[in-house]
Amino acid sequence: MSALRFAAIGLNHDHIYGQVNVMLRAGAELVAFHAVEDDLAAVFAGRFPQARRVANKMEILEDSSIALIVSAAVSSERASLAIEVMRHGKDVMLDKPGMVTLDQLAEVRRVQVETKRIVSILYSEHFETASTVKAGELVKAGAIGKVIHTTGLGPHRLRKPTRPEWFFDRKRYGGIITDIASHQCEQFLFFADSLEAEILSATVSNRANPDTPGLQDYGDFHLRTPDVTGYVRVDWFTPDGLSTWGDGRLFIVGTEGTIELRKYIDVAGRPGTDHLFLTDRKGMQHIDCSGVELPYGRQLAADIRDRTETAMGQDHCFKAMELALKAQVLAEATALNSVQR
């Protein structure tokens, strides 16, 4: 069986490196890439000399030997690219967020149904995080009974001087909930094991960055399925003294136990990443998840070959973005009465 051949179009977020690597680890072959920005292309070419840079993305889209396109284009441009990729008979893996408006989502959904191509979004805070994968296994095995709640806390470091201009333009990055919290929407649906959820309340604001008024530096929302409640907070307030980019946490409450993830750091505690704390009927355990296999890339490669949905269900993928987009809209609709300044 020949290796899956794939290409990258759009390198505007560093997440492209995670997207490429996840497929390389799955045995796929990176054959080409396209970016209009010479500086971004140079760095990418240095990391992946096996990939040919093409001046016109049509060279990639019209190459029938390429099965998958990965893209970390500017967020607002991902939906139209995904549609173009599908219309050329290829599957697509986007950086999150996959789209920045509900209209974009509707159009991508429509074309996906029509073309039967795979639209996947690499939610790295789930699929590239060993403790989250492990938590999924534990929950599925019944370790904490029936899940009734999740709280996801997602502070991120701003690193303001390093960010490109589009990062501060609401229309292009999509708002903080769409952008960062789409990760959390996906995890909420995953742990709730549901495709139905509603947003109960949501806020966004700019609390401490008046020089970049287009940046929402804070967002949160309360949501639920018929059986599971959730809360999500995302922000750009990782303190300078934290030794990594964010103290990402996830709390999962079940009827018979709880799980806490300290995904990227155990603050002033144990070294390393991917700390999972399981408390159940029998006691409390710290589980080091650093050795857990991350199956997303392997599964997506198989899905592309077999036309299955093992890496992430197509409806699940779209529903997660729908939740994030709806929470973003609700937060902004109520922002006049809110803390936005």
Add this chain to the structure above:
Amino acid sequence: MSALRFAAIGLNHDHIYGQVNVMLRAGAELVAFHAVEDDLAAVFAGRFPQARRVANKMEILEDSSIALIVSAAVSSERASLAIEVMRHGKDVMLDKPGMVTLDQLAEVRRVQVETKRIVSILYSEHFETASTVKAGELVKAGAIGKVIHTTGLGPHRLRKPTRPEWFFDRKRYGGIITDIASHQCEQFLFFADSLEAEILSATVSNRANPDTPGLQDYGDFHLRTPDVTGYVRVDWFTPDGLSTWGDGRLFIVGTEGTIELRKYIDVAGRPGTDHLFLTDRKGMQHIDCSGVELPYGRQLAADIRDRTETAMGQDHCFKAMELALKAQVLAEATALNSVQR
């Protein structure tokens, strides 16, 4: 100066022991108590032999040498007792929740203004918890810049067979948000340094206790002041394997740092209680707060003597209950569309 003399009326929740001890530690003298329940009275008399049991609470209310009444009566009966105490010219310290309806709150507020007596509620998760007191000091000192968010997670162990009948009667205990989350409302206002807040969304439900339909075993809500957002989750789902009654957490996000409290346990981690994790511009610190002074009792005794408001502002006390009661009402108003079953 003679010691402050105080008495207890209503011993229906074990919190009465904390309430008495906090005043004894402040040098006050427990002189009498009243309870209609012989079993509760016997245990109390064994712990505090210095206190005379009186058959009629009027013996206490009409004793002009007694300045303060402490009460952990059934929650729904606390407001009327507080009013009676104030009408007898005494101050009162209630177990939380101080009242179970907005009407009770309005009446207590009215009589407090009229009589100028002190109505205090001993929020043990703040005033009797060294890490919370320490966090207050750090925030006031500017350790994390301007506070922009708090998340309070308050799981509690149900210990179902040990609970009295009224504990499962919505009208008498007031609902899970009123009951447990009034603690969290008080802390939210305290860390937000505000007396204005609104409830954005709230849910309550009975997820896993169909045999006691009056018990709400889960509640949560999203709230904000003009400047600070908050989220609170309370539940009766502490797993059997946890070595204490609940894994209480509080996260405080500021513009320049964060604080996390692991109040009662550091799950599968450091021994003891009252762990505070401060991350600021300079780095990350674990602060053991077990030696921090708890000033509430000392301050309340001084307030009773000096007619000041150092232990807890009167408006703050009432506003915290107002928030809890409003969140409870909102949660129940939307429960038809909710996870309640």
